[in-house]
Amino acid sequence: xxxxxxxxxxxxxxxxxxxxxDHFRVREGQTHMAVAIARTxxxxxxxxxxxxxxxxxTFSYLVPALLSGERVLLSxxxxxxxxxxxxxxxxxxxEALNLPLRTAxxxxxxxxxxxxxxxxxxxxxxxxxxxxHALAKVERWALTTRTGDLAExxxxxxxxxxxxxxxxxxxxxxxxxxxxxxxxxxxxARREALAADVVVINHHLFFADLAVRESGMAELLPSVxxxxxxxxxxxxxxxxxxxxxxxxxxxxxxxxxxxxxxxxQQARGLADWQDVAGKLEHAARELRMVAGKGWPGTKLRxxxxxxxxxxxxxxxxxxxTLRRAAEDAAVALDTVSELSPDFVRLAERAGLLVExxxxxxxxxxxxxxxxxxxxxxxxxxxxxxxIADAVRKRVLKSDRPAPPPQEEGGGAVAxxxxxxxxxxxxxxxxxxxxxxxxxxxxxxxxxxxxxxxxYAQQAALYVPRQFPRPADAGHPDAxxxxxxxxxxxxxxxxxxxxxxxxxxxxxxxxxxxxxxxxGSDVDVLVQGEWPKRVLMERFRAGADAGATGCVLxxxxxxxxxxxxxxxVLQLVVxxxxxxxxxxxxxxxxxxxxxxxxGRSGFGDYSIPEAAVALKQGAGRLIRRESDRGxxxxxxxxxxxxxxxxxxxxxxxxxxxxATDEDFTQALADLVQPAT
Numbered sequence: 001x002x003x004x005x006x007x008x009x010x011x012x013x014x015x016x017x018x019x020x021x022d023h024f025r026v027r028e029g030q031t032h033m034a035v036a037i038a039r040t041x042x043x044x045x046x047x048x049x050x051x052x053x054x055x056x057x058t059f060s061y062l063v064p065a066l067l068s069g070e071r072v073l074l075s076x077x078x079x080x081x082x083x084x085x086x087x088x089x090x091x092x093x094x095e096a097l098n099l100p101l102r103t104a105x106x107x108x109x110x111x112x113x114x115x116x117x118x119x120x121x122x123x124x125x126x127x128x129x130x131x132x133h134a135l136a137k138v139e140r141w142a143l144t145t146r147t148g149d150l151a152e153x154x155x156x157x158x159x160x161x162x163x164x165x166x167x168x169x170x171x172x173x174x175x176x177x178x179x180x181x182x183x184x185x186x187x188x189a190r191r192e193a194l195a196a197d198v199v200v201i202n203h204h205l206f207f208a209d210l211a212v213r214e215s216g217m218a219e220l221l222p223s224v225x226x227x228x229x230x231x232x233x234x235x236x237x238x239x240x241x242x243x244x245x246x247x248x249x250x251x252x253x254x255x256x257x258x259x260x261x262x263x264x265q266q267a268r269g270l271a272d273w274q275d276v277a278g279k280l281e282h283a284a285r286e287l288r289m290v291a292g293k294g295w296p297g298t299k300l301r302x303x304x305x306x307x308x309x310x311x312x313x314x315x316x317x318x319x320x321t322l323r324r325a326a327e328d329a330a331v332a333l334d335t336v337s338e339l340s341p342d343f344v345r346l347a348e349r350a351g352l353l354v355e356x357x358x359x360x361x362x363x364x365x366x367x368x369x370x371x372x373x374x375x376x377x378x379x380x381x382x383x384x385x386x387i388a389d390a391v392r393k394r395v396l397k398s399d400r401p402a403p404p405p406q407e408e409g410g411g412a413v414a415x416x417x418x419x420x421x422x423x424x425x426x427x428x429x430x431x432x433x434x435x436x437x438x439x440x441x442x443x444x445x446x447x448x449x450x451x452x453x454x455y456a457q458q459a460a461l462y463v464p465r466q467f468p469r470p471a472d473a474g475h476p477d478a479x480x481x482x483x484x485x486x487x488x489x490x491x492x493x494x495x496x497x498x499x500x501x502x503x504x505x506x507x508x509x510x511x512x513x514x515x516x517x518x519g520s521d522v523d524v525l526v527q528g529e530w531p532k533r534v535l536m537e538r539f540r541a542g543a544d545a546g547a548t549g550c551v552l553x554x555x556x557x558x559x560x561x562x563x564x565x566x567x568v569l570q571l572v573v574x575x576x577x578x579x580x581x582x583x584x585x586x587x588x589x590x591x592x593x594x595x596x597x598g599r600s601g602f603g604d605y606s607i608p609e610a611a612v613a614l615k616q617g618a619g620r621l622i623r624r625e626s627d628r629g630x631x632x633x634x635x636x637x638x639x640x641x642x643x644x645x646x647x648x649x650x651x652x653x654x655x656x657x658a659t660d661e662d663f664t665q666a667l668a669d670l671v672q673p674a675t
Contacts, residue, residue, distance in 0.1 A: 007031075007038045007064050010097070017059060019096045029449040030056040036447050037420055038064035041226055044416030046396075046444035048232075048436060050426040052451030052652075053619050057422050058085070061228050062093050065198075066101060070225040070418075072198045075206050077231035077238075078561060079107055083151055085230075086200045104196035105149070106189050106220075108205050113138065113148040114168040115180040121165040134162035148185025157531050171251075171349050172258065177341030193220055203235055207242035207387075210394060225417055231561075232421040233612065236438040239387035240586075244368065247356045249284040250377035252322065255349055256280035259329055262342045270339075271332040279325040287318040287378060294374035297501075301585050302370035302380075305363075319361045326353035369589035385590050388440035396440070419444075424619060428611035428650040452625070455652040459622050460666050462632045462657040463639050470576045470635050476503050479575045479634045480510025483551060486571040486630070487515065489667040492522045492542050492549020494571040497559055497617045499578050504528075507575065508553040515551075527554040540568050560616040565623035570670045572621045573632045577647065578613035579606050607643055611650035618651050630657070630666050 010016045011031040018024045040047040051057035065072045086105040141153050193199045256277040263273030300307035306315035330350035337343045364370045373379040427434035468475040487494045498504045508526035515522050525535050542550035580587045591601030621629040638644045657663050
């Protein structure tokens with residue numbers, strides 16, 4: 001039976017999916033997507049699918065991939081989504097399809113316990129009681145874990161200071177020279193991945209390997225014939241993080257401390273380790289001082305020999321001092337390299353510092369952009385404008401037919417690899433150019449599958465006409481007032497999405513003040529005050545019987561990937577249209593490139609970026625066929641400016657509320673049971 005026919009049987013009424021999915025019903029869009037993916041898997045090539053919320057895209061790509069009998073690589077955006085795919089979706093589907101396939105989960109080395117560094121940490125953590133307590137918890141867990149995946153350790157805060165003590169990085173991993181090499185959890189995970197039929201990774205791991213060939217993917221990818229990227233809208237921004245060049249003064253200080261510790265412990269008297277480390281620390285601090293104070297979070301453009309506002313002579317002198325300090329460290333480490341593998345790895349790190357400092361002293365390549373991030377430390381960044389060139393030359397160019405060949409008519413027919421890219425939001429035009437152009441997917445087939453939700457019945461959109469302009473000082477307080485009104489009517493159940501961290505704090509404070517003045521016990525949760533996982537759990541608990549309702553004020557990562565179905569979330573408030581920040585060096589460079597091509601930086605970049613982000617934020621509201629809610633966009637430009645029509649068209653087709661009275665009535669209707 002052809003793969004497409006097998007897929008149709010699975011998605012039919014009474015098919016295998018009826019046992020695998022809760023409340024399964026046949027969705028035309030889901031089946032259409034699955035058949036298109038099956039065709040691409042059979043024939044090879046590239047397929048880009050935008051699948052609206054509620055389509056059920058996970059099963060749409062898993063079913064044909066699993067039924068194909070091919071080795072499959074699945075990449076998604078976050079480690080949490082990896083865990084969901086590996087721990088929930090794949091097992092359920094394999095059982096329903098009765099397929100005895102071997103699956104594996106592969107993350108970056110920072111996700112796994114390093115046994116060697118845990119042993120070292122025992123000597124370093126005694127001074128801080130909290131760290132020592134957390135370390136003891138890790139040590140107890142280390143005796144029973146098979147995978148070493150820190151996500152399995154209950155109650156471990158992702159921000160815990162113990163994590164960098166018990167995990168390795170590419171810089172400090174000793175590789176085959178490590179005394180714990182045979183028992184290494186990272187190596188175990190890689191071995192299992194190489195032996196598996198289906199491997200689940202994340203985008204960060206994929207691009208980290210593409211940049212440094214360090215995670216074992218170089219061995220894995222050639223043996224895989226089907227590659228699927230879920231949440232593919234994050235691919236470009238994830239990729240440019242890894243395919244560029246970064247050098248931080250904090251990284252130099254860490255290196256200096258490691259050199260000093262290893263030198264004094266294992267080679268005392270064989271080199272002046274105090275002097276070597278001191279020169280590195282001095283060079284890092286001098287470079288930081290050259291950059292001046294600066295507001296934390298500031299990005300300095302770096303279009304010439306030095307970043308803006310910094311003298312070229314001072315800057316180049318600072319880079320030269322740092323390079324010479326790294327060269328001196330490399331010489332000292334080379335003299336003792338035979339004593340310990342620690343010195344071999346440190347010498348490699350010194351060489352990398354020399355290489356990066358030298359490259360950053362030269363002019364920036366024309367296809368890249370440079371800037372400096374200002375904070376307690378400096379971070380020097382050189383980034384490609386997108387991943388298109390890397391995808392064409394380093395991913396798709398190697399897309400030769402993958403083994404094993406299929407037998408047809410007595411002869412071996414080798415088929416090219418199948419590449420599937422899917423997300424709920426990939427652009428605002430029929431060709432999905434927002435996604436395909438920067439990702440180098442010029443020859444990909446494109447499919448758009450609409451959401452099955454009845455948005456006109458389930459949701460309403462309100463844009464208040466009498467509202468401060470986004471740049472006005474009173475705008476955050478007005479957003480807080482509107483959100484407070486909604487939270488009071490709904491007893492919480494409100495998510496406020498902000499475009500900046502400054503607005504996040506202002507709106508959070510304003511909401512607390514207003515709800516307190518109203519005598520409400522609705523809890524205001526603000527991103528950054530607790531770990532993301534804790535905030536999400538507390539917000540979802542707000543809908544439980546007898547629980548205090550919540551308002552969550554969040555930015556950045558909460559615009560996507562936050563799932564709160566049901567009555568727990570009924571009001572989403574967006575403070576401003578999410579245009580890319582105009583002063584960001586990467587945004588400016590992308591805009592200049594478009595304008596040099598005779599295109600519009602605003603129309604061809606800023607508006608599509610805002611459309612995708614707005615659609616992502618709005619997507620938090622309706623997650624199931626039974627959900628109901630109101631979306632508020634507190635930015636009058638959505639209805640007063642010409643480009644607003646394009647942004648409105650990108651949103652789901654919700655009914656429109658014209659007045660504040662309509663808004664109040666819509667909230668009141670939400671409190672009533674659905675009919």
